[in-house]
Amino acid sequence: MKTVSSRANRAFSGPSPNPTNQVAASPSPLCWSPWKSTALQVSATTLSETLDGGQTFRWRQQPDLSWSGQWSSHQVRLRLSAAGLVQYAIPTGSNRSIRIAIRTFLRLDDDFAALADTLPWRSDPHIANCIATFPGLRIPRQPFGETLLCFLCSATKQIVQIKEMVALLAKNYGAEIAPNLHALPTWETLAAIPEDTLRKCLLGFRARYIAATAQYLAARPGWLDETEQLPYPVAKQRLIELPGVGAKVADCVLLFGAGKLEAFPVDTWILKAMAKRYDLTGWKPDQITHFGRQHFGPLAGLAQQYLFAYERAQAR
């Protein structure tokens, strides 16, 4: 358990991704580009909820309040400028593809304020309140297979625990993409690991789901990529074929990993939130799903994220 050495800190260059008190498991000792602004303007609260609100599990906030995150073989740092613009830094020597990857991940070509404006806030004071609380909340677009892996870990676990499992999977079985930094393992890699071994990553009974899903995918080359391309209803049906994937996980994978904004995942938070805010006490998850799609429309998944963020904030 050692902290990052001064040598590591000296290796940072440029104006600011230069934290002085990094926690262990923080970004590897690379050199970083100068900060570059995007056109995104959000509050610190909204940025935090976007990166660390249960949509993604590989972002960590640094002591200097910047965010360090990774997906595929990319690692990126984000922060807010004094003017409230989202800025990014990338490892020096990165090629152009990482900028495209950032654009895809953050969905910079999608105007989420305009999308939220199509939600029924004019007639629904609660969703209006949620939107006002987290203006500019986004839904990142994560790699499909990684999203599946993360949400297979999620059953009856809190976000911090899920992050821990995912970090262990990466550390133990993922390719090293930078010093002391690992990508998530591929499904091909996972297929070669026995369930009992996987359990060492604190997965508990979820290890069986991951092992069985890996076997299923290994027997069906191209299945995952095809599923990502299918229309939402068909893709959901297919995902549910996977061991450990039910309606909720399938909706999360499609919402966060395939950009299907009509997916409306119903978990315990949403169940309680809808009971309380919409007077739907006693409704079953399937009924809530139906209500959500009817009430919130084709962007129900964005509404779900607002509802989820709002309830989490209330609980604190």
Next chain:
DNA sequence: ATCCAGGTATGCA
């Protein structure tokens, strides 16, 4: 200590 945590699969009426 006992219970619960972003669920799913299975076994019974």
Next chain:
DNA sequence: TGCATACCTGGA
């Protein structure tokens, strides 16, 4: 179809 229960494990 509909409703309990088991399933791992760590933290409150």
